Amino acid sequence: MTIKKLVTRSMRKNIKMYYLYFFSMIFSISLYFIFATLQNDRTIMNMANDSTLFSTAFQVAGLLLIFITIVFTMYATSIFIRRRSQEIGLYQLIGLSKAWVARVLILEHTILALGALLIGMIVGALLSRLFLLLFMNLIGLEAMVGLTLSCQAVIQTIAVFTCLIAVTSLQIILTVYRRTLIQLFKANNQNDYFVKRPTILSSILGIAGLSLIGFGYYVSTLIVEHADLLMFLMLVVLASTILGTYLVFHTTISWILNVFRKKKNGNLGLYNSLSVAPLMHRMKGHANSLTLITVLSAATITMISLSYSLYYSTEKDVRLAMPFDFAVENMQEEAAIISSRLEEEQIGFEHYQLEAMRFNGTWVEQDSSVDNRHRRFMLFSAEQMDQAGLDVQIPQDGEAIYYNTRAIIEGMDTSFPKKVQFASKHQANSLTVSKFRLENVMNYRFYGEQLLVSNETFEKMRESILEDEHKELLIFDVFHLLDTEKSDMASNIFLRNVDSDLYITDFYSTYEGSRQTFGILIFIAGILGFVFILSTGSILYFKQMTEAEQEKNHYRTLRQLGFRVNDIMKGIIRKQLFVYLIPLGIGLIHAAFALNVGSVLMAASMITPIIISMAAYIVIYLTFAVFTIQYYKSIVTNAL
Numbered sequence: 001m002t003i004k005k006l007v008t009r010s011m012r013k014n015i016k017m018y019y020l021y022f023f024s025m026i027f028s029i030s031l032y033f034i035f036a037t038l039q040n041d042r043t044i045m046n047m048a049n050d051s052t053l054f055s056t057a058f059q060v061a062g063l064l065l066i067f068i069t070i071v072f073t074m075y076a077t078s079i080f081i082r083r084r085s086q087e088i089g090l091y092q093l094i095g096l097s098k099a100w101v102a103r104v105l106i107l108e109h110t111i112l113a114l115g116a117l118l119i120g121m122i123v124g125a126l127l128s129r130l131f132l133l134l135f136m137n138l139i140g141l142e143a144m145v146g147l148t149l150s151c152q153a154v155i156q157t158i159a160v161f162t163c164l165i166a167v168t169s170l171q172i173i174l175t176v177y178r179r180t181l182i183q184l185f186k187a188n189n190q191n192d193y194f195v196k197r198p199t200i201l202s203s204i205l206g207i208a209g210l211s212l213i214g215f216g217y218y219v220s221t222l223i224v225e226h227a228d229l230l231m232f233l234m235l236v237v238l239a240s241t242i243l244g245t246y247l248v249f250h251t252t253i254s255w256i257l258n259v260f261r262k263k264k265n266g267n268l269g270l271y272n273s274l275s276v277a278p279l280m281h282r283m284k285g286h287a288n289s290l291t292l293i294t295v296l297s298a299a300t301i302t303m304i305s306l307s308y309s310l311y312y313s314t315e316k317d318v319r320l321a322m323p324f325d326f327a328v329e330n331m332q333e334e335a336a337i338i339s340s341r342l343e344e345e346q347i348g349f350e351h352y353q354l355e356a357m358r359f360n361g362t363w364v365e366q367d368s369s370v371d372n373r374h375r376r377f378m379l380f381s382a383e384q385m386d387q388a389g390l391d392v393q394i395p396q397d398g399e400a401i402y403y404n405t406r407a408i409i410e411g412m413d414t415s416f417p418k419k420v421q422f423a424s425k426h427q428a429n430s431l432t433v434s435k436f437r438l439e440n441v442m443n444y445r446f447y448g449e450q451l452l453v454s455n456e457t458f459e460k461m462r463e464s465i466l467e468d469e470h471k472e473l474l475i476f477d478v479f480h481l482l483d484t485e486k487s488d489m490a491s492n493i494f495l496r497n498v499d500s501d502l503y504i505t506d507f508y509s510t511y512e513g514s515r516q517t518f519g520i521l522i523f524i525a526g527i528l529g530f531v532f533i534l535s536t537g538s539i540l541y542f543k544q545m546t547e548a549e550q551e552k553n554h555y556r557t558l559r560q561l562g563f564r565v566n567d568i569m570k571g572i573i574r575k576q577l578f579v580y581l582i583p584l585g586i587g588l589i590h591a592a593f594a595l596n597v598g599s600v601l602m603a604a605s606m607i608t609p610i611i612i613s614m615a616a617y618i619v620i621y622l623t624f625a626v627f628t629i630q631y632y633k634s635i636v637t638n639a640l
Contacts, residue, residue, distance in 0.1 A: 022116055024076070024538045028069045029120025029161060030127065031527055035065060036153035037128040038135065061524040065531060066160055070167060072535040077109070077168045079542045081175050083549065088176060089184035102176040106169045113165050121157060128153075138311070138519035140512055206255040209247030213586075216240035220593045241590060245294050250287035253582070254280050270563065274571025279578055282547070289543060290583050293536045297587030297621070300532040302594040305606070305613040307525035309598075311518040312609040318511045320439040321405045323390055325349075325487075325507045326479035326494045327443045334497055335477030341493045348482030349490070352388040356380050357458070358448050358472040359465050361422040364430065377420060378448035378474070379462075383455040385441055389480055392441060394454055399434045403441045403450040420451070423466045431461070442476065445504055533617060537624035540580065544628045548635045555639040565636050572632045580625040588614065 039058055081088075084105075091101045128150075216237045223233045257280040261268060268276055283290075328335055335351070342349050357379045382394040382401075395401050400420070407414055419430045433451065441452050453461070465471050481490055491508040498504045558568055591614075599606055 022112060024534055025073065025113065025116035026120045026123065027534055028072070028531060029117055029157065030124040031531060032065055032069065032160065033121050033124030033153060033157045034128045034131050035062060035527060036156045037124065037150045038132060040150045040152040040156075041132060057520055057524055061528060064528055068528070068531050068535060070164055072531075072538065073164055073168055074171055075539055076542055077171055078175070079546060081105070081172065083546055085179070085184040088179075089181050092181060092184070098176050102173045105172045105176070109168060109172065110165055113161065113168075117158070117161050121154065124157075135519070135523050138523055139516040140519070202251060202255040202258070205247055205250075206252035209244050209250075209252040212240045212244030212247065214244075216244060217593045220597055223597050242291065242295055245586060245590075246287055246291045248586070249290045249294075249582075250284055254283045257283075270558075270567060271571040271574060274568065275575035275578060278547070278551070278575060286543070289539060293540055294583040294587045294590070296532050296536045297583060297617075298590035298594065300529045300536075301587060301591035301614060301617050302598070303525045304522075304529045304617065305591065305595055305610045306598045307518065307522040308613050309595075309606040309609040311515070311522045313606065314514045314518055315511060317405075318507060318514055322443040322445075322507045322510060323440060324388075324443055324478040325481045325490070326477075327446070328477050328498060328504065329446055330475055331498070332475065332477065337497050338479070338494055341497065342479075342490060345486070345489060345493065347486045347490050347493075350389065350480040350482065352384075352478050354380065354384050354388060354476040354478060355458075356442070356474040356476055357462055357465070358470075358474060359422055360470050361420045361431075364419040364421050376448045376470075377422075377451055378442065378446065379451050379453060379458060380441055381455045381458040382452050385452065388478055390441060392452060393435075395434065395452065395457070397454055397456055399432045400451040400453045400457070401435045401437060402433045403437045403439055403452060405438060405440055405444065407436065407438065422461075424464045425466060426464045429464075431457075443507075446476075529617075533620050536583075537621055540583075541624045541628050541631075544576070544579065545631055548632050552635055552639060555636045559636070559640045565633070568636050569629075569633055572636070573629055576625055576629055576632070580622065580628075584618065584621055588618075 039062065088101055088105070091104075092098065216239075219233055219240065220237045223230060223237075226233060257276050260276065261280065264272070326338065328338075339349075339351055359377055359379070360374055361377045362374055379400075382392050385392045386394070393401065402416070402418075404412070414436045416436050417432055417434045419432055421430045423429065431451070431453070441450055462473070479494075481487060483490075487508040491506050494506050495509065555568060559565075595606065595610060
C-alpha cells in the first residue's frame with residue numbers, strides 16, 4: 001500500500017475523531033483571517049495611525065490570537081496522537097521506521113491543516129465585510145464598505161499557519177521518536193486511577209483548596225480600598241485562586257466523592273458507578289486541564305462582561321460625569337456667540353447661567369492618620385441647579401452634598417458625614433458634608449471638588465470666606481441640547497468657539513471618544529472570547545472523546561448484561577454535567593469577584609451586560625456538553 005492510499009484510508013477511518021478538530025481549525029483560521037483583514041483595511045489603518053492606543057490594542061490582540069490558537073492546536077494534536085498510539089505502534093512492529101511513521105502522520109496533519117486553511121480563508125473573506133460593518137457600528141463610524149480581498153491578510157494568515165504546521169510537525173516527530181513500543185501500546189490504557197491517601201492529609205488538602213479560593217476572594221475585595229498596592233494584591237489574588245482551583249480539582253472533589261462512596265458502603269448503583277466512580281478515579285489526572293479551563297473561562301467571562309459593560313454604560317457614565325451638553329466658565333462672550341450660532345442653524349437648546357464659587361478648603365477626617373491636604377472646592381446652589389434641569393436634592397441649611405464620579409476610582413473614603421474646613425470672617429469656619437453622590441453637578445473638566453448646598457448656605461459662605469484664600473466667583477454658562485439628532489453639528493459649533501488650549505470639551509465629543517475606545521475593546525474581547533471558549537470547550541470535548549473510547553469495553557459488558565442504552569446514558573449524562581458544570585461554576589464565581597473589582601471603573605449599573613455576557617457564554621459552553629453526550633450515546637449504542 002502506498003503512502004497516499006494509507007493516508008487517505010487513515011483520514012477516512014478517523015473522520016469521526018477529526019470533524020470537530022477540523023471545524024475548530026476552520027473557525028480559528030477564519031477569525032484570524034478576519035482579524036488580519038481588518039488590520040489591513042484602509043479605514044482601520046487610518047484610525048491606527050491617528051491613535052497609538054488603537055494600534056497597540058490590535059497588535060496585542062493579534063499576538064494573543066496566534067498564541068491561543070497554537071496552544072490549542074498543540075493540545076488537540078497531542079490527544080489525537082495518543083488515541084492513535086496503538087496504530088503507530090503497529091506500524092513500527094511490522095518493521096516500518098519511525099521516520100516513515102512520522103512522515104505519514106505529518107502528511108496527514110498537513111493535508112488536514114491545508115484544507116482547514118483554504119476553507120477558513122474563504123469563510124473569513126466572506127465574513128470579513130460583515131465584521132467590518134459590525135466594527136464600524138460599534139465605534140459609530142459611517143463609511144462605504146466594499147467586498148475586497150486583502151493580499152496582505154492572505155500572506156499574513158498563510159505565514160502564521162505555516163508556523164503552526166511546523167510546530168505541530170515537530171511535536172509529532174518528538175512524540176514518535178521518544179515513545180517506546182510498550183508506551184505506545186499502553187497509551188490508551190493509562191487511566192488515572194484513584195490513589196487512596198490518608199484521610200487526614202486528603203481532608204487538609206481538600207479544605208486548603210477551598211480556603212485558598214476564599215482567601216483570594218477576600219483579598220479581591222480589598223483592592224479598591226488599597227489602590228496603591230494594586231499590582232501586589234492582584235498577584236496575590238491570582239496565585240491564591242489558581243492554586244486553590246488546582247487543589248479543588250486535584251484533591252477536594254475526589255476527597256468529597258470518596259467520602260460519599262464510604263457513606264454508601266461502596267454500593268453506588270449503576271448511575272453513580274457511571275458518574276461518581278470515573279470522576280473519583282480520573283479527577284487527579286484531569287486537574288491540570290480542568291484548572292486551565294476554569295481559569296480561561298473566568299478570564300473570558302470577565303473580559304467580555306467588563307468590556308461589554310463599559311460599552312453598554314458609556315452614555316450613562318459620560319452623562320453622570322457631564323450633566324450638561326456644553327459648559328463654559330467665565331466666558332460670557334463665547335457663550336453668547338455659541339447661542340447665536342445654534343439659533344442660526346436652528347438647533348433647539350436651553351441656556352442657563354449658574355453662579356458658583358471656588359475656594360481653598362480642607363477635608364477634616366476623623367482618622368488622624370489621613371493626610372488632610374488643602375484642596376480646591378467648587379460650591380453650587382441646589383436651587384439654581386434645579387432650575388437648570390438637574391434632578392438634585394436640596395440640602396439642609398449648613399450642610400452640603402459631595403458629587404464626584406471618580407471618588408471610588410481615586411480611592412477616596414466615601415463614608416459620610418464629614419466636614420470641609422475653610423478660612424472664614426466669622427466663627428463658623430466649616431461645612432458639614434452629609435451625603436455623597438457618584439455623579440457630577442458640573443462637567444468634570446472644571447477644577448475643584450463639587451459641593452452642592454442650599455441657596456441660603458451659598459450666600460452665607462460667599463460672604464464669610466476670606467478674599468485672600470483664593471476665592472473666585474464664577475459664572476457658568478450651561479447648555480442642554482433639545483435637538484439631539486444634530487448633536488454633531490452643535491458640537492462643532494461649540495468647539496470652534498472656545499479656546500482649544502483650555503482643553504474644554506462637550507458631552508457629544510466625550511461620548512463619541514469613549515464609544516470608539518470601548519467599541520474597539522469589546523470587538524477585540526469578542527474575537528478573543530470566541531477563541532477562548534472554542535479552545536476550552538474543544539479541549540474538554542476531546543478529553544471526553546478519549547475517555548469514551550477507553551470505556552467502550554465497559555459499556556459492551558453492561559449491554560451484554562442486559563442494561564438498556566437509556567439506563568447507561570442516565571449515568572453518563574450525570575457524569576458530563578459534573579465534568580462541564582464544575583469548571584463552569586467555579587469560573588463564573590471567579591469572574592463575579594473579578595467583575596466586582598472592575599465595577600469601580602464605571603458609575604452606571606453593570607448587571608444587565610454581565611447577565612447577557614454570562615448567559616451567552618453558558619449557552620455556547622454547554623453546546624460542547626451536548627456534543628459530548630451525543631458522542632457517548634453513539635459509543636454505547638454501537639458497543640454491541
